[in-house]
Amino acid sequence: MPFIVETNQLDYFFGVQKVLDRISIKVPRGSIYGFLGPNGAGKTTTLRLLLGLLKENGKSIRLFEKPFWSARTEVLQKTGSLIEQPSLYGHLTGRENLEVFRLSYPVSKKRAETVLSLVGLQDAANKQTKNYSLGMKQRLAIAIALLPDPELLILDEPTNGLDPEGIIETRMLIQRLNSEQGKTILVSSHLLSEIEKIATHVGIIHQGCLRFQGTMKALQQQASGEMVMELETDDYDKAAALLEKQFKIFQAVDHIKVFLKTKKQVADVNALLVKEEISVYSLCRVQDDLENLFLQIISNHESIS
Amino acid sequence: MNLFLNPIRTELLKSKRSSALWLTVFAGAFIPAIQLLICLLRPEIFLPRIRTAPWEKYSQINWKQIATVILPLFVILITNLLVQIEFRNNTWKQVYATPVSFVSIFFSKLVVIQFFVLLFLLLSVVFIIAGGLTTGAVIPGYHLSVADIPLTASLKFLSRMYISVLPISVLQYVLSGRYKNFIVPVATGLMLWVTGLVIMEWEHIQLYPYIYSTLVFFYDLKNQPEQSGTILRNAFLWSAFFLTIGFLENNYRKQR
Numbered sequence: 001m002p003f004i005v006e007t008n009q010l011d012y013f014f015g016v017q018k019v020l021d022r023i024s025i026k027v028p029r030g031s032i033y034g035f036l037g038p039n040g041a042g043k044t045t046t047l048r049l050l051l052g053l054l055k056e057n058g059k060s061i062r063l064f065e066k067p068f069w070s071a072r073t074e075v076l077q078k079t080g081s082l083i084e085q086p087s088l089y090g091h092l093t094g095r096e097n098l099e100v101f102r103l104s105y106p107v108s109k110k111r112a113e114t115v116l117s118l119v120g121l122q123d124a125a126n127k128q129t130k131n132y133s134l135g136m137k138q139r140l141a142i143a144i145a146l147l148p149d150p151e152l153l154i155l156d157e158p159t160n161g162l163d164p165e166g167i168i169e170t171r172m173l174i175q176r177l178n179s180e181q182g183k184t185i186l187v188s189s190h191l192l193s194e195i196e197k198i199a200t201h202v203g204i205i206h207q208g209c210l211r212f213q214g215t216m217k218a219l220q221q222q223a224s225g226e227m228v229m230e231l232e233t234d235d236y237d238k239a240a241a242l243l244e245k246q247f248k249i250f251q252a253v254d255h256i257k258v259f260l261k262t263k264k265q266v267a268d269v270n271a272l273l274v275k276e277e278i279s280v281y282s283l284c285r286v287q288d289d290l291e292n293l294f295l296q297i298i299s300n301h302e303s304i305s
Numbered sequence: 306m307n308l309f310l311n312p313i314r315t316e317l318l319k320s321k322r323s324s325a326l327w328l329t330v331f332a333g334a335f336i337p338a339i340q341l342l343i344c345l346l347r348p349e350i351f352l353p354r355i356r357t358a359p360w361e362k363y364s365q366i367n368w369k370q371i372a373t374v375i376l377p378l379f380v381i382l383i384t385n386l387l388v389q390i391e392f393r394n395n396t397w398k399q400v401y402a403t404p405v406s407f408v409s410i411f412f413s414k415l416v417v418i419q420f421f422v423l424l425f426l427l428l429s430v431v432f433i434i435a436g437g438l439t440t441g442a443v444i445p446g447y448h449l450s451v452a453d454i455p456l457t458a459s460l461k462f463l464s465r466m467y468i469s470v471l472p473i474s475v476l477q478y479v480l481s482g483r484y485k486n487f488i489v490p491v492a493t494g495l496m497l498w499v500t501g502l503v504i505m506e507w508e509h510i511q512l513y514p515y516i517y518s519t520l521v522f523f524y525d526l527k528n529q530p531e532q533s534g535t536i537l538r539n540a541f542l543w544s545a546f547f548l549t550i551g552f553l554e555n556n557y558r559k560q561r
Contacts, residue, residue: 051402055559076404087399089390091322100318103311104403128322144399 002065004029004152004184005050010060012045019045020208027186027201032178034199034216035188038298042208043188044084047156050186051081063152077105080145081154086137087144090130094121094140097129098147105148115143119173134161142173153177155187159194171198192294206298220290228292229266231256231273232282239278243269250299257286259296312405312413319390320417325383329421332379333428336370341436348444359452360437364459365526367433372466372522373502376425377515380473381494383421387414388481401561411555415478422474426463433459462525465537469521472514472543473498479551511535514543 005027012020020042027033037043048054050061052072061068063075088097098112116122119139129137138158145153155174159167175198177183189195195202202219204212212219232255233239240251247269248259258269266283273280286292320326344351344363355362391397400410434454441449473494480490494515501516510516517536524533 048398051398053398053401053561073404073406076402079402081399081402083398083402085395087394087396089319089394089396092319096318096321100315101399101403103315103318104400104405106311148404 002029003027003062004064005033005186006062006065007046007050008060008062010046010049010056012042012049012054012056018208020049023205023208023210025203025210025213027184029184030178030182031184031200032174032198033184033186033201033203034195035186035203035205036190036192036195036294037188037205038190041190041205041298043190043205044156046205047081047083047154047186047188050154051076051079051083053083077148078151079154080148080150080152081156082138082141082145082158083154083156085160086141088129088132088137088140091128093126093128094132094136095125097140098125098144101144101147107147107149111147111149115146118146119143120169135163135166138162138166138170142170146177151183153183153185153187155185157189158187159189159191167194174198192291196290204294204297211297219293222293227260227262227266228286228296229258229260229269229283230286231258231269231280233273234279234281238276239273242272242276242278246272248296248299250295257292257295259292308409312409313416316387316413316417317420320387320421323386323390325386325421328379328383328386329425330428332375333425334432336367336375337429337432337436340367340370340433341440344436344440344447345443348446352444352446355447355449359441359448360455361458363437363440363447363449364433364455364462367429367436368462368466368522371429372469373519376466376470376518377473377498378495379425380422380470381477381491381498383425384418384474384477385481385487385490385494387418387421388478389487392485392487397561407556408552411552414482415475418474418478422470423467426467430459430463465521465525465533466518468537468540469517470540472517472540472547475544475547475551476514479547479554482551482555511539514540 003026005025007023007025010020010023011018023042023046025035025046035043035046045054049056050063050068052068059067064071064078066075068075089100092100094116095112098116102109102112116125119142121136121139121143124132124136129140132140138161142155142158145155158174159170162170171194174185174187178185187195187199196216199216201215202212203210231239236251236256240249240256243249243256243258247265250257260266260269270280270283351366355366391400437449437454441447441451477490477494480493481487484490497515501513501519504510504513505516505519507513510520517540520536521533524530524536
C-alpha cells in the first residue's frame with residue numbers, strides 16, 4: 001500500500017532534550033489519519049518536521065514517496081497545511097490573505113473564490129482578519145490550506161477554539177474532502193472523541209513515542225478486549241504505587257482506572273488494597289472502552305501494536 | 306519569470322495597510338518641510354548662503370540632514386517594520402510551508418525593502434524640489450523658481466546615497482529576520498549608527514558601513530570623487546558580506 005506520508009525512526013531533539021523517539025508513522029493514501037496524543041506529546045513537532053519547519057537529518061521523512069528535503073517545493077505544491085494557530089495577516093482582508101498565498105502556489109483567482117465559498121466566508125471576505133472571530137480565522141486558515149487543491153492536508157487541531165457548530169462543520173468538511181475528492185488528511189488532536197468520528201487510521205503518540213498505529217477498526221477491536229475498573233479509595237498515591245507493580249493503571253485526581261483482563265483480577269485488586277490497609281470506597285466497571293484504551297496506551301509507558 | 310515576480314508581488318501586498326508607506330512618505334517629507342519653514346522664516350540667514358547657486362545650495366542644506374540622520378534611521382526602521390509583519394502575525398510558518406524556495410523567500414522581502422528605500426530617496430528629491438519651488442515663489446530673492454533644477458545631478462546623488470546605505474539595509478534585514486523581538490535589531494542598528502557618529506575622526510572610518518551616507522555627502526560636498534568612490538566600493542563589499550552570512554544563516558536554520 002502506498003504511503004503518502006512516511007517517517008522512518010524519526011528522532012528529534014530540542015537542545016539536549018529528546019522530544020521524538022523513533023517515530024515511524026505511515027499515512028496511507030486516501031485515509032483520514034488521526035494523530036492523537038495529549039498536550040506536549042510531540043504531535044505538533046512531528047507535523048512541523050513533515051512540513052520542513054524543523055530540520056532533521058534529511059533521511060527520515062518521505063512525502064509522496066519522495067525524500068522531503070530533496071523534493072521540498074514539489075511535495076509542498078501538493079500539500080496544504082494548518083499548524084497551530086491560524087497564520088493570517090491581521091491588517092489584510094480575508095480575500096487579500098488568500099491572494100498572498102494564492103501567488104505562492106500559484107493558483108488562479110477563481111480557485112481563491114472557490115475555497116472561500118467552500119468554507120462559507122464569502123460575505124466576510126472584505127473584512128480585515130483582525131476583526132474575524134476565532135472560528136472565522138480557523139475557516140480562513142483551512143481555506144488557505146485548500147488553495148492548491150492539495151492531495152495531502154495536514155491539519156493541526158483544526159477544531160481548536162471552535163464552537164460546537166463549528167466543530168461539526170469542520171468535521172463534515174474533512175469527511176467531504178476525503179470521500180468526494182479523495183484527499184488524504186492527517187489531522188492531529190488531543191480529543192479522542194473527535195478523531196473517533198472521522199478517522200480511518202489512528203496514530204497515538206505519548207511522550208515522543210508512537211504507542212499505537214493502525215486502523216480505527218483495529219483500535220476498536222483492542223478496546224473490546226479490555227476491562228476497566230474505576231477505583232475510589234482513601235489514599236490514591238499509596239494505592240497507585242501498589243497497583244502499578246502488577247497492573248496497568250491511570251491515576252486521576254479523584255479516582256484510579258485499573259486495566260484488567262479477567263474478573264479474578266478484580267478480586268486480586270481488592271485483596272491487595274485491603275491487605276495494605278487501604279480503604280476501598282468503590283470498585284466498579286466503567287464504559288467507553290475506546291477512551292479507556294487510549295488512557296491505557298498513554299499510561300505506564302507501554303506500546304500496543 | 307513568475308517564480309521571481311510572484312514572491313515580490315506577495316511581499317508588496319503584505320505591506321498594504323501597514324505603516325510602511327506612511328513612514329516612507331513622512332520620512333521623505335520631514336526634512337524638506339522643516340527646511341522650507343526655516344527658509345521662509347529666516348531669509349536673512351539663508352538668502353546669502355544659497356543665492357550664488359540656489360538649487361545646489363538648497364539641495365545641500367536638505368541632504369545634509371537627510372544623509373546624516375534621516376536616511377540611516379529610515380533604513381533601520383523600514384527594514385524592521387517589513388520583517389516584523391511576519392513575526393507579529395505568526396505567519397513565518399505558513400510562508401515556509403508554501404512551495405517557494407528559500408532563495409525566493411529570502412530575496413523577495415529584501416527586494417521590497419530596497420523598493421521602499423528607493424521610494425524614500427525619490428520622495429526626498431521630489432519634496433526638496435517642491436520645497437524649493439515654494440520657497441522661491443514666496444520669497445523671489447532666493448531665485449529658486451527661476452534657476453534650473455539639477456535633476457540629473459540629483460538623481461546621480463540619489464543613486465550614491467542608495468548604494469551608501471545598502472550595507473545597513475542588508476545587515477538590518479538579516480538581524481530582523483533572526484530575532485523575533487524587534488528591539489534587538491532596532492537597538493543594534495541605532496547603536497551602530499551612533500557609534501559611527503562618535504568615531505567619525507577615526508582614520509579608518511571608511512571601513513565602517515553605518516556612517517557611509519554621511520561620508521558620501523561630505524566627500525561630494527568637498528568634491529572628492531575618489532574618496533566617495535572608495536566608500537561606494539566598500540559599501541558593495543560589506544553588502545555582499547552581510548548578504549552571504551544572512552543567506553547561509555537563513556538556509557541552514559534548524560527552526561522556522
